[in-house]
Amino acid sequence: MSENEKLTIVMFSGDMDKAIAGFIIATTGASMGMDVTMYFTFWGLNIIKRNEGKIKSHGIMRKMLNRMNRGGAKRLKLSKFNMLGMGTWMMKKLMKETNTPSIDEFIKMAQDMGVKMVPCSTSIGVMGLSADAFREGVSSIAGAAFFLNEARQSKVTLFI
Amino acid sequence: MSENEKLTIVMFSGDMDKAIAGFIIATTGASMGMDVTMYFTFWGLNIIKRNEGKIKSHGIMRKMLNRMNRGGAKRLKLSKFNMLGMGTWMMKKLMKETNTPSIDEFIKMAQDMGVKMVPCSTSIGVMGLSADAFREGVSSIAGAAFFLNEARQSKVTLFI
Amino acid sequence: MSENEKLTIVMFSGDMDKAIAGFIIATTGASMGMDVTMYFTFWGLNIIKRNEGKIKSHGIMRKMLNRMNRGGAKRLKLSKFNMLGMGTWMMKKLMKETNTPSIDEFIKMAQDMGVKMVPCSTSIGVMGLSADAFREGVSSIAGAAFFLNEARQSKVTLFI
Numbered sequence: 001m002s003e004n005e006k007l008t009i010v011m012f013s014g015d016m017d018k019a020i021a022g023f024i025i026a027t028t029g030a031s032m033g034m035d036v037t038m039y040f041t042f043w044g045l046n047i048i049k050r051n052e053g054k055i056k057s058h059g060i061m062r063k064m065l066n067r068m069n070r071g072g073a074k075r076l077k078l079s080k081f082n083m084l085g086m087g088t089w090m091m092k093k094l095m096k097e098t099n100t101p102s103i104d105e106f107i108k109m110a111q112d113m114g115v116k117m118v119p120c121s122t123s124i125g126v127m128g129l130s131a132d133a134f135r136e137g138v139s140s141i142a143g144a145a146f147f148l149n150e151a152r153q154s155k156v157t158l159f160i
Numbered sequence: 161m162s163e164n165e166k167l168t169i170v171m172f173s174g175d176m177d178k179a180i181a182g183f184i185i186a187t188t189g190a191s192m193g194m195d196v197t198m199y200f201t202f203w204g205l206n207i208i209k210r211n212e213g214k215i216k217s218h219g220i221m222r223k224m225l226n227r228m229n230r231g232g233a234k235r236l237k238l239s240k241f242n243m244l245g246m247g248t249w250m251m252k253k254l255m256k257e258t259n260t261p262s263i264d265e266f267i268k269m270a271q272d273m274g275v276k277m278v279p280c281s282t283s284i285g286v287m288g289l290s291a292d293a294f295r296e297g298v299s300s301i302a303g304a305a306f307f308l309n310e311a312r313q314s315k316v317t318l319f320i
Numbered sequence: 321m322s323e324n325e326k327l328t329i330v331m332f333s334g335d336m337d338k339a340i341a342g343f344i345i346a347t348t349g350a351s352m353g354m355d356v357t358m359y360f361t362f363w364g365l366n367i368i369k370r371n372e373g374k375i376k377s378h379g380i381m382r383k384m385l386n387r388m389n390r391g392g393a394k395r396l397k398l399s400k401f402n403m404l405g406m407g408t409w410m411m412k413k414l415m416k417e418t419n420t421p422s423i424d425e426f427i428k429m430a431q432d433m434g435v436k437m438v439p440c441s442t443s444i445g446v447m448g449l450s451a452d453a454f455r456e457g458v459s460s461i462a463g464a465a466f467f468l469n470e471a472r473q474s475k476v477t478l479f480i
Binding site for chain 1: 165167177178180181184185188189191192194239240241250251253254255258260315316317318319320
Binding site: 007 | 330332361362363381382384385388389442445446447448463464465467468469471472474477479
């Protein structure tokens, strides 16, 4: 087992602003030599859904949920001032102007830096998602016991 | 004093989705042998209000607040896609289908497992709640110093 | 370096209710002898913007953003039941009645108690804010590496 200090982040929210915060902290931690695990649960699963194609699921209610709640890094919205997408579009432009990576780029950077991205098995079950809902490079799904075991060994644990 | 590892969770939000996340983590922690304290503050107090009867308080403003903000585990709503209650109703059905406990059941499970549930005295004061607003089995009220003292001894502390 | 226990709080949200929670915990920590750092990022920057005057920035999009998102401790709103400002006004009255400090008073108390308040440099860059957007007594801006370095030395770290 590694002796690096650990950083564990629960990504509960699927809001663009919180996702950015999570990835800035995660990639900064990795660049400081920390072992970083991001645990994606509930709306946070949207961040790591693949951008292309349809997300399949069984039953009318799950089909509705997964259509409304499509997700994918490119579809996340600001928690405030979304204004039918205009605020979100503006924020993306401002980030680009200041050379801040997009969430899509942040995910790739984080993966290249060895950040582990783990989807929560319970949320996946309730929402009826299959493994192919997620983008490449995402780890196997795991439950809350996995998260707590990481967290209890971590110097820093955040719930975002 | 117990030598078990401690887990402390601030339950600030009264949203159904965040409440579920909190109880999944709390009950998982307890099943792993951790000493778990949940500290309920602000909107999070809604989670542990009793489901039945009226919540009394003094003065017109507090009466209004406590009517709008009635709370009780059975009345919590999703933070997203509530859609006049339809989204919340759907989520409850999906949870039942996948044998995920309801929040009401989670509270009982957590209590049976020895999870301490402590209401925040400051919020209770501001909102004008009396002790009989809460369900049975909830601990005595305590202030932020109690929470911080638990947190500083904890392996994992989360603000939800 | 101080040998006091450390408490680090990320203030991500600009909601009045979360700001209050943050300051109650921060000032309680300071009164218990902890070294407290509050790291203000994204909407949380609104909490420490000065109340008076205009917030200047360059370009149409940033000017729009900083007008809508004016901030200042006196302008924060409840995350729920704002009701065009009525809920927020009511909450302020209830806090006054119970001798709970206003956020403005909390900031001054916290500063008097030695709580460090650090604005996040990345958010400031994206939002195009200048140093004179913030009230007096706020520390120099710093990035996520500063935050993580504080957090890894802390007994308790919260993301609010």
